[in-house]
Amino acid sequence: MNPSVFYALAAAALFGASTPLAKWLGVEVSAVLLAGLLYLGSGVGLTVIRFVRDRGWRKSGLTATEWPWLIGAIAFGGVLAPVALMFGLSRTTGATASLMLNLESVLTAVLAWLVFKENADRRIVLGMVAIVLGGIVLSWPQETAAAHDWTGPLAVAFACLCWAIDNNLTRKVCASDALFIAGSKGLAAGVVNGGLALAFGAQLPGFTTVVPILLVGLLGYGISLVLFVLALRGLGSARTGAYFSTAPFLGAVISIVILGESVSLLFLVAAALMALGVWIHLMENHAHEHQHAALNHGHRHVHDEHHQHEHNFDWDGAEPHSHAHEHLPIRHSHPHFPDIHHRHKH
Known part of the structure; x- marks a missing residue:
């Protein structure tokens, strides 16, 4: 297996598990504070790991032209997206939110193709169509009142858009130190979101709640992002997003098994369509004569x-x-x- 594919799938597994676990751990914590704690766990943990690896502090190695890309990635992916996701989780089921996160890969690919001019393979397009259809089926109104509350799914969709922008901006700096990129995003997002939450009156939970949240943040937002950056180096934005779209399936399974959420027929149909889209992506083979500058x-x-x-x-x-x-x-x-x-x- 291409190591970059392994990095993308491992990143997906860690992030997919973090979504329902964040919902479970954050029952008594505000959305903004929970986002801040998750990213703070990521930033502090990765900074310590980098410090130990380098036996001290080392410069980032980013050039002057790369810093704006990283700052933009932090703003969209580290500040706006997690707040929107936590808000959405409070207004929809963990399984639904987990599968809705497949939209991130679609939006990442659309931006990569239309804005950043990454090549679009027909197989990748077909896979994206299947994922979008799965999202439409998943959001179809059902008989329960909660199914007609669109604020949750819309908030999750907005989070996906922010992360899609983040993914394409991070691609611009992915050749640099992955630990520094992910750690910087975690620290900045953790301080901003945590500071805002506390400024508006949020109360820190007890030690026994904070520590598990920080650990989930380190694994699901920190280590996951390091692996995602490594995958970007070898696959590009659209393909990495495609592999990463396996994350919601693991998250949905955990929501059903651990949180006891029910499984509907529409949920199964949506999962099948999204699984088809991921399988189409995995079968891609792209080769032609090309020039390296x-x-x-x-x-x-x-x-x-x-x-x-x-x-x-x-x-x-x-x-x-x-x-x-x-x-x-x-x-x-x-x-x-x-x-x-x-x-x-x-």
């Missing part, structure tokens, strides 16, 4: 066909390793994704 960047790599460069330092031969390096122009053909080396036009 000259490129200078730094990231963890091995000396494959795209990394035939010399070293201007003493190298012990260990791989993979990370350093700034130059890619010379090359033209060839092989199966590939719109990763950090294949962002060419078609």
Whole structure:
């Protein structure tokens, strides 16, 4: 399996589990404060991990042109999206919210294709259609009064849009240190959301409630985002979003098993359509002759066909390793994704 696919699926598993667990843990906590605590757990935990890894503080390595992309990603994905999601969770079932989160992959792909000009494969488009149809079935009004309350699903949909913008902005900086990117987003989002909640009168829950929330945040929002950034390097925004759309299925299963939520016929039909869309994405094979332009960047790599460069330092031969390096122009053909080396036009 392509390591980037594994990163995306692992990120999906962690995030999918965090959604119903956040609903369960946050019963007595306001939406804004819960979002702040989740991201604070992510930011603090990842910062400590990075500090230990580097044996001290190390500069981010981001260039002046990359900082605006990261700041925008933090604003949309770290501040607006979690608040909208927590609000939506308070007005819909965890299973419904979990499956509605499939819209994130659709919106990520649409923005990637239309705004950021990432190539759109026919198979990916068909898969997205299946996921959208699943979302429509899932939102179809039912007989219960709660089913006619659109505020919950609409809030979750808005969160998906914010995360879609975040995903495409993060793609611009994904070659940089994934721990720094995810940790910075967690710290900023945690401080902003937590500060706002406390300023408007929210009360911190007890220690026995805070610690599990912070842990869920570290795993479901922190480690998950690190893996997502690594997947962006190798798959691009649309494909990573497609693999990540498996997250709601795990979240829905946990909601049903642990929270005891019921399963309707529409829920099963929606799940089948969304599963079909994910399967179509997994079967994609994209190959053609393409031209690589000259490129200078730094990231963890091995000396494959795209990394035939010399070293201007003493190298012990260990791989993979990370350093700034130059890619010379090359033209060839092989199966590939719109990763950090294949962002060419078609």
